[in-house]
Amino acid sequence: MSMHDKVDAFADGELPAGEAEAFRAHLVDCAECQAELRDIMMLAAVTQPLAAAAAAAAPAKQPQDAALPPIISLASRRRRIFIAVSAALTAAAAVVVIWKMARPEPIVLAQADKRPIEARLSYGAADRWRPYDVERAAGTAREEVRVDTLARLEAKGDWRGLADGYLLGGERERAAEALAKAGESADVESDRAALALQQHDAAAALVHATRALSLAPGHAQAAWNRALALRELGLTRVSANAFEAIAHQGDRGWSDEAKARAASLRAADGERERGWNEADAAGRKLLATGEAPPAEIVRAHRGLMHHYVEATLREEHDPRRLKMLVPVADAIDPELAMRVRAAADGKAGKLPRERALDPWERVVLALDRATRALHAGNAAQAQLLARDGLTAAREADVDPRDLPRRLLVLLAEIARAENHPALADAYVDEARLLMPAR
Amino acid sequence: MDALVREHQPALYAFALKLCGQPQDANDLVQDTFEKALRADAGGTERGNDRAWLFTVLHHLFIDRYRRRARGPQHASIDDVEVAAREPEPPPAWTALSVEEVRAAMGQLEPEFREAYRMHALEGLGYAEIAARLSMPVSTVGTRIMRARRKLRAILQAHAPATRESA
Numbered sequence: 001m002s003m004h005d006k007v008d009a010f011a012d013g014e015l016p017a018g019e020a021e022a023f024r025a026h027l028v029d030c031a032e033c034q035a036e037l038r039d040i041m042m043l044a045a046v047t048q049p050l051a052a053a054a055a056a057a058a059p060a061k062q063p064q065d066a067a068l069p070p071i072i073s074l075a076s077r078r079r080r081i082f083i084a085v086s087a088a089l090t091a092a093a094a095v096v097v098i099w100k101m102a103r104p105e106p107i108v109l110a111q112a113d114k115r116p117i118e119a120r121l122s123y124g125a126a127d128r129w130r131p132y133d134v135e136r137a138a139g140t141a142r143e144e145v146r147v148d149t150l151a152r153l154e155a156k157g158d159w160r161g162l163a164d165g166y167l168l169g170g171e172r173e174r175a176a177e178a179l180a181k182a183g184e185s186a187d188v189e190s191d192r193a194a195l196a197l198q199q200h201d202a203a204a205a206l207v208h209a210t211r212a213l214s215l216a217p218g219h220a221q222a223a224w225n226r227a228l229a230l231r232e233l234g235l236t237r238v239s240a241n242a243f244e245a246i247a248h249q250g251d252r253g254w255s256d257e258a259k260a261r262a263a264s265l266r267a268a269d270g271e272r273e274r275g276w277n278e279a280d281a282a283g284r285k286l287l288a289t290g291e292a293p294p295a296e297i298v299r300a301h302r303g304l305m306h307h308y309v310e311a312t313l314r315e316e317h318d319p320r321r322l323k324m325l326v327p328v329a330d331a332i333d334p335e336l337a338m339r340v341r342a343a344a345d346g347k348a349g350k351l352p353r354e355r356a357l358d359p360w361e362r363v364v365l366a367l368d369r370a371t372r373a374l375h376a377g378n379a380a381q382a383q384l385l386a387r388d389g390l391t392a393a394r395e396a397d398v399d400p401r402d403l404p405r406r407l408l409v410l411l412a413e414i415a416r417a418e419n420h421p422a423l424a425d426a427y428v429d430e431a432r433l434l435m436p437a438r
Numbered sequence: 439m440d441a442l443v444r445e446h447q448p449a450l451y452a453f454a455l456k457l458c459g460q461p462q463d464a465n466d467l468v469q470d471t472f473e474k475a476l477r478a479d480a481g482g483t484e485r486g487n488d489r490a491w492l493f494t495v496l497h498h499l500f501i502d503r504y505r506r507r508a509r510g511p512q513h514a515s516i517d518d519v520e521v522a523a524r525e526p527e528p529p530p531a532w533t534a535l536s537v538e539e540v541r542a543a544m545g546q547l548e549p550e551f552r553e554a555y556r557m558h559a560l561e562g563l564g565y566a567e568i569a570a571r572l573s574m575p576v577s578t579v580g581t582r583i584m585r586a587r588r589k590l591r592a593i594l595q596a597h598a599p600a601t602r603e604s605a
Contacts, residue, residue: 009565012558012564013456042532045449046490048489147564148452169566
């Protein structure tokens with residue numbers, strides 16, 4: 001893009017600071033761009049009454065705040081004005097001008113009535129509780145933050161405020177740059193956790209939030225971000241506990257939301273366990289009596305049903321009962337269905353020796369590989385394999401308490417080997433919370 | 439004068455901020471603009487469209503300021519600044535436009551350009567916000583706004599002199 005093509009973006013304040021500076025340098029010598037800019041400004045001037053009408057039709061966004069101190073020296077201004085005008089009356093009017101000009105608007109970051117990100121930000125002006133805009137966050141989560149607000153934060157060297165503005169605006173790279181300059185504090189660590197959550201790096205978010213809490217125990221925003229990170233890591237029970245603790249802090253708005261989140265995490269957890277137990281009972285019945293489980297259970301618990309069909313296939317030799325398995329296997333996996341048909345037709349011996357791993361076997365294999373990688377000193381690879389295992393475990397529908405627990409212990413070992421005690425503790429806690437359910 | 443400031447200061451400041459990229463300079467620029475307006479008022483200068491005129495002054499001062507910044511000494515004070523021999527005037531094609539003419543011109547834009555431009559110019563939304571609302575890339579929003587402006591300028595500058603008598 002040549003400089004001449006940037007005049008619109010420049011006039012709209014949409015160029016990054018460096019490019020804008022380069023454009024200003026170009027502009028002073030380019031008559032063409034000057035004329036272009038002037039026309040853009042003329043268009044803005046003639047369109048202004050329409051904008052004013054549109055604004056008048058919409059409800060007012062923010063109140064004017066008259067109580068803030070002026071940022072410009074009035075004395076030098078007054079001197080300047082006196083050079084220009086002689087009439088005392090006009091000079092008085094000029095002072096009014098100055099007074100108006102010198103009054104900065106308050107910094108307001110959280111302007112929309114819903115918040116675009118789930119995390120909490122440490123900057124006071126950004127941390128007002130507003131309901132989380134789930135619908136919007138499903139797309140690109142962002143809130144329009146005024147350019148002048150960001151410019152003022154930058155001018156003040158307020159990097160944390162600037163980062164939070166960018167986070168609300170959905171500009172993660174810029175937020176990361178600003179946070180890199182913000183120094184080290186509990187607030188900054190908490191905001192780094194918020195950024196990591198936006199970047200879908202839950203493990204990093206947990207590490208940052210925990211560090212913030214060790215710097216400032218009880219840090220409200222860090223506690224919130226930690227609870228979110230735990231949830232994102234799939235550590236439902238630890239996360240629910242964390243939200244419950246926040247709910248008891250009586251932080252208006254946030255407490256209620258924390259309570260609702262804890263309740264919904266627990267409800268989802270309970271629901272999952274109930275559903276699994278029901279499916280498990282249906283699977284046992286299949287194995288014992290050959291009675292096909294209801295279709296909706298097969299659909300919802302494909303992994304678990306796969307496991308039971310395999311088990312039935314190994315133990316059942318009655319062709320009549322094997323035939324009843326066919327529709328169940330059809331709903332699960334074509335390869336499984338093929339083997340069930342072959343067995344029902346008495347052709348099991350002709351099946352290829354190698355078959356695909358069933359989901360449960362995949363989980364066991366991942367676990368096994370991850371353990372070996374860890375013992376071989378390759379923690380990073382172990383972590384990848386263990387994560388695969390955890391994902392596979394969810395798909396495979398293994399007992400929501402049993403295999404995940406073994407995986408969690410393994411993940412904790414890995415985290416410890418990688419020097420992330422916060423992460424290790426979280427895994428161990430979750431494993432411990434799963435235990436009494438047995 | 440007070441009324442002039444009250445009416446135009448927010449729009450001028452918003453634009454100055456985009457030009458300068460930081461509040462201090464923007465504030466100074468708008469201040470200088472009104473100062474110039476004050477002098478012109480004292481001189482009894484006849485003006486048509488105040489807003490277009492103020493924007494012209496702002497444009498002029500902005501370029502002047504950055505030219506000096508690029509070349510001149512860093513310590514230049516207001517006392518060193520020569521009073522411009524000639525006040526900048528907005529091109530007549532812009533000053534004679536009525537709100538209805540502008541509205542009608544916007545009506546002539548293709549819908550997709552009009553929508554992006556409307557959100558930008560009337561609702562004051564940034565490119566990113568418009569992109570999110572219209573589910574399109576930010577670069578597309580930029581292009582649409584640029585093209586909407588070019589078209590509007592073509593329409594307004596072609597029709598303004600002809601429609602002036604009827605206004």
